[in-house]
Amino acid sequence: MTPELIATDVDGTLLDDDEDVSPRTRAAIRAAVDAGTQFVLATGRPPRWITPVVEQLGFAPMAVCANGAVIYDPAADRIVSARTLSSDVLGELAEIAARVIPGAGLAVERVGRSAHDAATPQFVSSPGYEHAWLNPDNTEVSVEDLLGAPAVKLLIRKAGARSADMAAALARHIGIEGDITYSTNNGLIEIVPLGISKATGIEELARPLDIDAANIVTFGDMPNDVPMLDWAGLGVAMGNAHPDALAAADEVTATNAEDGVARVLERWWRD
Incomplete structure (x- = not known):
């Protein structure tokens, strides 16, 4: 089944070792988005560190920030929701x-x-x-x-x-x-905050779109990615991933320096 939503971690996953989105990865994501698939960033980064990623992608997807505690809309530069520690x-x-x-x-x-x-x-x-x-x-x-x-x-x-x-x-x-x-x-x-993760953030965005976890693919490399790798219908760990992420994933792709995200997306979409 073709995924209805793609969610990817940023550092060590979407970005290569020079903190760039490679042309191949950018093209694969663009092809998916042009076909109508939703694309979400899911990162530990705060909203103020999203702009450089958006500039490289060439469009402004919704972002799950601070490991799920913040939903940020970079197109409108607006904090949509925030879960806090008192x-x-x-x-x-x-x-x-x-x-x-x-x-x-x-x-x-x-x-x-x-x-x-x-x-x-x-x-x-x-x-x-x-x-x-x-x-x-x-x-x-x-x-x-x-x-x-x-x-x-x-x-x-x-x-x-x-x-x-x-x-x-x-x-x-x-x-x-x-x-x-x-x-x-x-x-x-x-x-x-207790119970908050990248998975809960992605679910918050997917729910109004009527997209089930079974129709979502996620990419990650570190322990903060484990909840979304475990929750999604297809959780993909990078070849450079931490052992906890590897254990939680359904499959392992190439490293972030070898277009690991693109290699999976190209099963369904090519530029």
């Missing part, structure tokens, strides 16, 4: 993080009405927070201020640690406070 829950999580992973830094992602809402400082970090990526765009505040407003995602960062080890340690202490995941093994944990 200040009380953030406080509980911060206490657990300090106890279980001493010395870890904290940061939160917040959203306003648009991707670059100047009224809302969007990436807020604790003093001395060591970033896991280049070119950070954070506002450094006290821990009290960091925890003082709802956030769509809490980040726990320990330079030199392994995310998998951090997740295992935190999982013994975090239950109803939120769901733990990670998109890099570089000492960075992401916590989203």
